[in-house]
Amino acid sequence: MHFSEVTGQALAKQGLLNLWHSGKLPHALMITGKEGTGGLALALALTQYIFCEQKGDQDSCGHCAGCTKVQKLAHPDLHISFPSIPPKPGVKASSKVYMGEFREFVQQSPYGSTFDWLQFINAENKQGNITAEECRDIIETLNMTAFEGGYKVQLIWRPEYLGKEGNILLKLIEEPPQQTLIFMIAEETEDVLNTILSRTQQVNLLPLTVAEITDALVTRNQADPRRAAQAAQLAEGSYSNALQLLNYTGSDLLLPLREWFNGVFTHNGITVNKWVEDMGKTGREQQKNFLLFTQQLLGHALRMTLIPGYVPSLPEDEAAFAGKLAQRNFAPEIYEKIDEAINKTIYHIERNAHSRTQLLYLSLQVQYLIQGQELKVFA
Ligand SMILES: [Zn+2]
Structure with missing residues (x-):
């Protein structure tokens, strides 16, 4: 070497x-x-x-x-x-x-x-x-x-x-x-x-930087640059984590996120249900990666809301997506609550809870939160 x-x-x-x-x-x-x-x-x-x-x-x-x-x-x-x-x-x-x-x-x-x-x-x-x-x-x-x-x-x-x-x-x-x-x-x-x-x-x-990992994935593993960038962002500075993420993450993560948020933001139950079905069919690792990816993009959107001139280090279309979210000017508490809800979902998915139920419940929570409400559960 x-x-x-x-x-x-x-x-x-x-x-x-x-x-x-x-x-x-x-x-x-x-x-x-x-x-x-x-x-x-x-x-x-x-x-x-x-x-x-x-x-x-x-x-x-x-x-x-x-x-x-x-x-x-x-x-x-x-x-x-x-x-x-x-x-x-x-x-x-x-x-x-x-x-x-x-x-x-x-x-x-x-x-x-x-x-x-x-x-x-x-x-x-x-x-x-x-x-x-x-x-x-x-x-x-x-x-x-x-x-x-x-x-x-x-x-x-x-x-x-x-x-x-x-x-x-x-x-x-x-x-x-x-x-x-x-x-x-x-x-x-x-x-x-x-x-x-x-x-x-x-x-x-x-820990390795996102740029270092992305570069290694592209040049050594011939990874697609945008998937490499997504894996690198979630890898916590570890090249081997990134490689594993790349293997588990079958496809681009922005597509399902777009679909999900479209459904949630327009209260389109059919779109949300379809998303839950599709995401439910993937493995737990993929679901977890998707949720971590979502948290990262939301983090960037929040920073774009709060910090004038903040430019996220993301591929162009992901940055544009985060920018659109930022334009909605959600209060930081809303981001915080969505983040918390996602953490709980990951927790349950890791412990083998029924993932479709978890994903549907999360979708409803997000739908309420972005309207400034909270989903009340009778339990
Ligand atoms: Zn030599």
């Missing part, structure tokens, strides 16, 4: 390159970022840069022997540990057993979550783990001479899964052998042993 292939994270990339160029790259790094922000991708780009035989100032060459071996996760001086499960009863979990699968997983989804990974190896409801044996193995391996005479790099993806066994590694992390680098990639430092945290230098990753 090139640095240029890592989405966003410009500050972290430059910081790491600066440390390398000044000869101050610490021997133990903790790269922390929420799922889908690219911790593993960044660690792999740094590793490739270190092993690259013809590196430039800013990136690895991508075609030398060093680069090629890292790309295949097959460099003899690159060691990787990650959560795994016992391959069969009576046999301990070990990264070595799953190395082939891990290579495949990283090829397919370098931004994949631990959950995705455990699904990938059919862990079902088994908890992943990095065992005490594996920790001892890491110490032994890193104490051997490098195969190629240069650096040895140990990646630990998700040190959260070390549990207290991680204490076995303390001495190694504190005083690693010559030319040995340990990069850990965490999602939540809260779940990493303090004894490990205090011995590593932290690199914190930011």
Whole structure:
């Protein structure tokens, strides 16, 4: 992986390159970022840069022997540990057993979550783990001479899964052998042993911006630009969330929103019922995404109402739609109540309530709210 292939994270990339160029790259790094922000991708780009035989100032060459071996996760001086499960009863979990699968997983989804990974190896409801044996193995391996005479790099993806066994590694992390680098990639430092945290230098990753995610979806996943923008807006800074949204969201979300609001705003029961029927046929994830999308657009419309000159960062037709809503000058309380009603609907849909009933009830609530009334329920 090139640095240029890592989405966003410009500050972290430059910081790491600066440390390398000044000869101050610490021997133990903790790269922390929420799922889908690219911790593993960044660690792999740094590793490739270190092993690259013809590196430039800013990136690895991508075609030398060093680069090629890292790309295949097959460099003899690159060691990787990650959560795994016992391959069969009576046999301990070990990264070595799953190395082939891990290579495949990283090829397919370098931004994949631990959950995705455990699904990938059919862990079902088994908890992943990095065992005490594996920790001892890491110490032994890193104490051997490098195969190629240069650096040895140990990646630990998700040190959260070390549990207290991680204490076995303390001495190694504190005083690693010559030319040995340990990069850990965490999602939540809260779940990493303090004894490990205090011995590593932290690199914190930011959530990705909507623009960064949109760009990645369009250029890497050949997503349709407007669907990419919609998924990016809902992804909470995570590339993997955005990819999932893209998969779940079968189609453009603005179309059903238009149809729904047309029905609701003109009190057209037939249109609303048709919308409820159509939306009810889609899956719960799609319904949830649609409602989240609606909340976002309403948020923009409210800002357009309140802030003169506010320009939403939305595709043109979505911005125009939000603009039309804003022209109606609804009071902020109305937006607030609609938002609340949508939250409740999402809550119930997530808990397997009958979605058509929920969507119809929501439609009625919105219809009342925009007339400055509240729907009274006898219950
Ligand atoms: Zn290279």
